Amino acid sequence: MQKLPFERPLVQKISAGLPSKFGIQGKLEPITHIDGIPVNSLIEEFGSPVFVISENTIRKTYKEAYRAFASRYPKVQFAWSYKTNYLNAVCSVFHQEGSWAEVVSGFEYDKAIAIGVEPGHIIFNGPDKTIEDLTKAISQGSLIHIDHFDELYDIIDLADRLEERPQVAIRVNMDTGIYPQWDRFGFNYENGEAWDALNRIMVNGNMDLVGLHTHIGTYMMSTDAYRIAATKLVDLAQGLMRKHKHAISYIDMGGGFASRNTLKGAYYPGSDTTPSFDDFAEAITSAFMKSELKPDDLPLLILETGRALIDDAGYLLGTVIANKRLADGRRSTIIDAGVNLLFTAFWYEHDIRPAKAVSDQTEDSTIYGPLCMNIDVIRGNVLFPLLKKGDHYVIKRIGAYNNTQWLQFITLRPNVVMIDTTGTPHIIRKAETLDSLNQHELTPGHLGQFNV
Amino acid sequence: MQLKKNIAISDTGFLFDPSTGDSFTLNPMGIEILGMIKEGKSQAEITSHITSMYDVVESAFERYFYDFISMLKHHQIIEGNGEN
Numbered sequence: 001m002q003k004l005p006f007e008r009p010l011v012q013k014i015s016a017g018l019p020s021k022f023g024i025q026g027k028l029e030p031i032t033h034i035d036g037i038p039v040n041s042l043i044e045e046f047g048s049p050v051f052v053i054s055e056n057t058i059r060k061t062y063k064e065a066y067r068a069f070a071s072r073y074p075k076v077q078f079a080w081s082y083k084t085n086y087l088n089a090v091c092s093v094f095h096q097e098g099s100w101a102e103v104v105s106g107f108e109y110d111k112a113i114a115i116g117v118e119p120g121h122i123i124f125n126g127p128d129k130t131i132e133d134l135t136k137a138i139s140q141g142s143l144i145h146i147d148h149f150d151e152l153y154d155i156i157d158l159a160d161r162l163e164e165r166p167q168v169a170i171r172v173n174m175d176t177g178i179y180p181q182w183d184r185f186g187f188n189y190e191n192g193e194a195w196d197a198l199n200r201i202m203v204n205g206n207m208d209l210v211g212l213h214t215h216i217g218t219y220m221m222s223t224d225a226y227r228i229a230a231t232k233l234v235d236l237a238q239g240l241m242r243k244h245k246h247a248i249s250y251i252d253m254g255g256g257f258a259s260r261n262t263l264k265g266a267y268y269p270g271s272d273t274t275p276s277f278d279d280f281a282e283a284i285t286s287a288f289m290k291s292e293l294k295p296d297d298l299p300l301l302i303l304e305t306g307r308a309l310i311d312d313a314g315y316l317l318g319t320v321i322a323n324k325r326l327a328d329g330r331r332s333t334i335i336d337a338g339v340n341l342l343f344t345a346f347w348y349e350h351d352i353r354p355a356k357a358v359s360d361q362t363e364d365s366t367i368y369g370p371l372c373m374n375i376d377v378i379r380g381n382v383l384f385p386l387l388k389k390g391d392h393y394v395i396k397r398i399g400a401y402n403n404t405q406w407l408q409f410i411t412l413r414p415n416v417v418m419i420d421t422t423g424t425p426h427i428i429r430k431a432e433t434l435d436s437l438n439q440h441e442l443t444p445g446h447l448g449q450f451n452v
Numbered sequence: 453m454q455l456k457k458n459i460a461i462s463d464t465g466f467l468f469d470p471s472t473g474d475s476f477t478l479n480p481m482g483i484e485i486l487g488m489i490k491e492g493k494s495q496a497e498i499t500s501h502i503t504s505m506y507d508v509v510e511s512a513f514e515r516y517f518y519d520f521i522s523m524l525k526h527h528q529i530i531e532g533n534g535e536n
Binding site: 012359 | 474480485502505506507508512517519522523524
């Protein structure tokens with residue numbers, strides 16, 4: 001006789017009135033397949049936990065974003081934000097779609113060059129560019145976005161020594177009506193510092209001032225902030241034309257578009273509240289089109305959005321290690337991926353789902369990672385179905401920042417797999433081993449032996 | 453292990469404790485096990501019945517059983533009578 005499926009017995013108190021901090025009960029739809037491949041077989045083949053990236057989703061999201069802007073403005077260029085996810089395969093998908101590279105360190109710059117990006121299509125942002133980095137970027141004709149006056153004077157000096165004309169833009173920070181105002185990147189608009197920097201570049205004459213850039217914030221839920229930022233950058237561009245008869249080639253609006261993840265403490269889910277690409281595009285392009293920029297001489301609009309382009313394409317798959325009862329009777333479920341792998345769990349209420357169909361029963365739960373650290377909490381309070389030891393789970397929307405901010409801490413980092421557009425999985429970053437870490441360590445000879 | 457007196461359990465898994473006014477819900481497995489506890493079945497009898505009917509081995513069932521019992525005690529639905 002075939003035995004019936006077993007579900008853990010459960011008793012739950014009924015509390016009338018307002019929803020608890022665990023939220024309103026709702027059935028969690030399982031995620032059984034990713035791009036047509038069963039979650040179980042992905043875990044069987046590539047181990048648990050495992051990161052899975054959908055090439056199809058990256059391309060689809062990119063096309064959606066590009067269409068939103070290109071249908072409203074004639075000259076649009078995306079630049080892939082390396083810090084969001086700089087796995088070579090991921091960058092290559094964006095470059096195949098037409099994205100330039102946006103890097104913020106010498107390491108990222110070298111990575112873009114090694115992948116094969118045309119140096120003239122690399123945007124070099126960030127506050128830390130060494131003389132060596134700047135020399136490379138100037139010699140190869142990359143676009144250098146100047147962050148501060150010390151860097152500006154380094155570039156003036158290098159232009160003289162190298163006898164090259166650096167291709168530069170300045171980074172501008174400004175009041176866009178949001179709090180907190182991001183004023184740490186670049187030169188301030190309101191206090192005149194940005195205009196001062198532009199004048200110094202124009203007066204120097206040994207550099208090509210090709211663009212203006214801003215990076216107003218991250219996980220921006222307000223499209224109006226972008227409209228204000230675009231208006232202020234256009235104002236600077238027009239000032240350059242009036243005073244110096246100089247037309248810039250591009251305006252770079254940076255990144256920061258929110259993804260559909262839910263921030264901790266948010267009342268509504270991110271999937272309901274996040275502005276669409278069309279909303280962001282409308283705010284930015286309408287500011288351009290309403291300005292006095294001449295239609296025949298519109299600057300290229302560059303966008304460096306990272307999070308919103310890659311978050312949906314990433315999944316983290318894994319296995320339940322154990323269930324426990326906490327002191328107050330709540331359930332805790334321990335899973336095999338912690339905050340060392342899922343760094344974004346510090347600020348998102350990640351959408352975690354079972355990998356197979358479950359009953360409607362759920363329990364107030366806290367989901368912990370496997371680390372022997374109190375901070376290793378993946379979800380603090382969630383109504384979660386009754387998964388047992390060995391059951392699989394899927395965490396959605398983890399493509400941004402996790403494969404760059406993850407830590408080799410307590411456990412090793414697992415395989416990262418990309419499912420291509422034909423539904424074939426490929427390992428794009430191999431799981432770390434003890435050897436891969438030990439090869440960076442050197443033990444002085446006198447510490448070679450001990451008796452314990 | 454004894455169910456508290458006057459506890460009412462419906463066929464659909466609704467449980468009411470008139471001494472506190474608290475209401476609870478049980479999932480189907482919870483209804484079945486609580487029903488057996490009510491009938492005075494021992495843990496061994498319950499385990500034997502469930503493992504013969506459902507796709508679960510004894511060792512796995514044991515941990516979920518103990519967890520379930522601890523929650524029944526937590527909600528004061530069963531009286532432990534000092535037994536472990």
